[in-house]
Amino acid sequence: MFILPPLPYAYDALEPAISAKTLKFHHDKHHKAYIEKTNKLVAEKGLTGRSLESVIKSTTGELFNNAAQAWNHAFYWESMTPDFKKPTAPFAELRDTFIKEGKKHFGSGWVWMIATGDELTVVTTHDAGTALKHPGTALIVCDLWEHAYYLDRQNDRKAYLEAWFDKTANWRFAEKQLRASKGEGEAFAYPASEDVSAQRKSA
Numbered sequence: 001m002f003i004l005p006p007l008p009y010a011y012d013a014l015e016p017a018i019s020a021k022t023l024k025f026h027h028d029k030h031h032k033a034y035i036e037k038t039n040k041l042v043a044e045k046g047l048t049g050r051s052l053e054s055v056i057k058s059t060t061g062e063l064f065n066n067a068a069q070a071w072n073h074a075f076y077w078e079s080m081t082p083d084f085k086k087p088t089a090p091f092a093e094l095r096d097t098f099i100k101e102g103k104k105h106f107g108s109g110w111v112w113m114i115a116t117g118d119e120l121t122v123v124t125t126h127d128a129g130t131a132l133k134h135p136g137t138a139l140i141v142c143d144l145w146e147h148a149y150y151l152d153r154q155n156d157r158k159a160y161l162e163a164w165f166d167k168t169a170n171w172r173f174a175e176k177q178l179r180a181s182k183g184e185g186e187a188f189a190y191p192a193s194e195d196v197s198a199q200r201k202s203a
């Protein structure tokens, strides 16, 4: 059974860039629903015990959609922080491309920075599309589904992307992922239930 990882910060910790109302709905309703559906389908298909990453890489259709959305959202929570620090050069150089690509992406999806060898690129994926199925290592992601910003910004996706990039993006997480892409340390993996209970005990 996959768990809903707790948000790594309080619901109101990213205000004013992202409101407590948006984060609460996004985490407690949307992310939770993807995980519940994934668990139901994994059980029906006899895939219990597999990692979420393995389920995503080996399935299509409804199970892929829900499992990838569960993974993408956990990665998105880590991609933000209330303790914002300005991005360092490689990320700052991609700011305008990231915002432009995110703004023009048609419909629902995600905008990522991905490291492939020494190259950093901006990639968008549609719907539940995930960087896990893309070559390279995902560094950071912003959710482009309307549920991520509509309560706060209505249809102004650009304002959401700018506030996200300039006020909440977790560039230390991106740097950690970049080091992992070069073999230094572990890249993000979806938390196992025991990891979360250990985290809660030590908090």
Ligand SMILES: [Fe+2]
Pocket (backbone or CB within 6 Å): 026, 030, 073, 143, 145, 147, 148
């Ligand atoms: Fe979302």
